[in-house]
Amino acid sequence: MKTLLKTGLTAVALMTGSAALAEYPADDNITFVIPYSPGGGFDTIVRQFAPALEEAMGTTVVPENIKGAGGTRGGQAVHRSDPNGYTSGIYNIPGLTVNEVTGRDQGFKLDEVTWIANLAVARYGLAVAANSDINSVDDLCSMGNPAKMSDTGASSTASVTTRISFGIMGCEIVDVTGYSGSNDAMIAVISGEVDATIKPISSLKKYLAGDGSGDLKLILTLTEEEAVPGVATVTDIGHPELAKFTLNRVIGGPPGLSDDVVAAIEEGLRKASASGAVTSWADGAGVELSFMGSAETKAMMADLATFYQEYKDLAAAPE
């Protein structure tokens, strides 16, 4: 009887394949893999989006932290999951892009991931201590000895950005890595241990005059257009290509995810992104929401791969 029932059900499922998909995501929870620990930036954005996404999609969304191996273990878990739309994850971009370009085996290929959406973007700024005599990139690059910068790990996106952008500008620097977090890296600038640091503008703001404590001074934003009033942009200094350096919160799924499922999740995320709960959280936390759909995200990923490929040698960590 059971076997008969199973066969019957399979037959029905086969016949009404598209109809069954139209019901997605009715019959199961959607798992969202976060490749880092609870409480960090990636975890927070997923947990902030989850309730709004549940409402938009009409099913339960379960955030799951699978950390380890520099954020690749979570990506591997998504990669191995069934392409049925019930497992997707958030990716550290361009961190993973840089890893791939510099030849590190991450256990999965980025161009095989089904890119669904981009939720937020962080733009970088260059800051020095508020009481420093340095007021521009020119000042920083003509101190007589190479300027010292502070960063977390050598393979962190900020460190890669620092090495490549100063390389492009033809300015010699020493990137002092090993600080425990981006806050510690900024404090090293305040205490005078290093000269400057490149960090997301939203993080730097806490230390700038006005909104923040006034310990740091912003001298450049890595944006094409003016992002902070009165602060020079990379267009102003003749290197608009440096605006390509951003930090993205990208959502992807396993290879072979069907277009219908992608469209459904994309639509859910789009609604969630515009919801009051998410926008007011983003305002308070200084997160720049920047929603991109699947096609746009896929194009961005390809674009980033080409961009970092070009600066592969600078991207590789120093010996």
Added chain:
Amino acid sequence: MGLDTLLDAFLAILNGGSLAYLAVGVILGLTFGVIPGLGGTTALALLIPVTYTLEPLDAMYLAGGVMGATSFGGSISAILLNTPGTAPNAATTFDGYPLARQGKAGLAIGASATASALGGLIGLFTLLLFIPVARDVVLSFGSSEFFLLTILGLAAIAVSVKGKLLRGLIAACVGLLLAFTGANQFTGDTRFTGGIDYLWDGIPLVPALTGLFAISQMIELSLKGGSVADEAREAAMMKISGVGEGILAVLKHWPVLLRGSIIGTIVGAIPGLGGTVAAFLSYSSTAQTAKDRDTFGKGNIKGVIAPESANNAKDGGSLIPTVAFGIPGSAETAIFLGILVLHGIEPGPQILLQNEREIYGLIVALTASAVGASILGLIFARLLVLITRIDVNIVVPVVVTLSLTGVYVLEGRMADVLLTVLMGILGYLMIRFDYPRLTLVIAFVLGEIAERSFHQVRLISDGQVIEYMLGRPVSVILIIATLITFLLPAMRNIRWLRTNAAE
């Protein structure tokens, strides 16, 4: 401004709802503390998703309750089973366990509870005093000071292993080897990973320590059989109580308490060092300078007071970087800041201005928890002591199951469990062949920070490391402290030779 908020936070605790969160926190903290393998960080990490739906202030009471109670909870297993409930309690086993075997577990628990509560209070009081200068304190500790502190810690290990210098050095080198596993902070290359992805992020601390301390001790106990307090029972020395004496012992040895608390506060303020180093430094400085230093390791009550006071005072200290810049001073405060982030609060240098309620709420919760956990502990001490009379064939399976489950729960990785077992075997071999385990652990904890901060100093000083260090006042103080640590035993020997020659 600050005091008003502090008072408000105290009054809020009396409000029924908040008190309930705090009480739940304390009970969770004690439980997670007692069980080897589970600790404050595990408890807090598991609580994060739960706190998401709570008011930020209630989340702080819950987190504070957990943070304040785990270290005392951990000392109970350290004393009764020679198995530190949390890594920082490792130093408590040196004298706590011998006391338990002599049938004086009540005395040790009483002293540990009192030292924990008072140490916690002193640490938090110091924090309140330090709030106005917290910024300057944090800014005066740069890479150079971090490096020198790790050297001071390693120096303290070197002199603490009396008569076992070579074994101590071997254990320390193994600790360094473990510390250097994983991605190199500077080049991004991976070291000693043997192609295993698991090792990319280095060897995780909690499974390694659970194996080295808990599993190894369980192997030892099960091979030995009987019960912990067998010798005492045979000698008819078993005392069920002694808790009151323990409380008095702490008051009598108040200089030990005070020194432990100060060391705990200072070490707590340095991100990355944590309670294990604080408790160990407090223990070794007490043991090195005491007149009756020969009795340490054989059941000296000061050997319980010193690490436990430091262990609780470090929570106050670890909030110094937090109030100054919104950065964590310990794994627990990192999770606490994570909870704030989840509530849409971005911690930063103005945390004390913008989130005064949450910070003072946490401080009050920590204080209430340290005291509350100790009172609970004292009430139940009589019952707990009975554990030492239970046959090890019952104790061992329970502890092993709980610790391995705890290790698995933290990250949900089977590899962590495997690592715990391997470390347990290593730890047992070390017990068997008389190699000091704590030496390995301190080197393991300090190794990574030492390497990282040395590279930083090298880059910052353009290679002129010594000149750079000598130009920084705090660095000079640390260099002098390290020299004293090395010279103290030598000077003592010279004095001993002289007095002997005179006779």
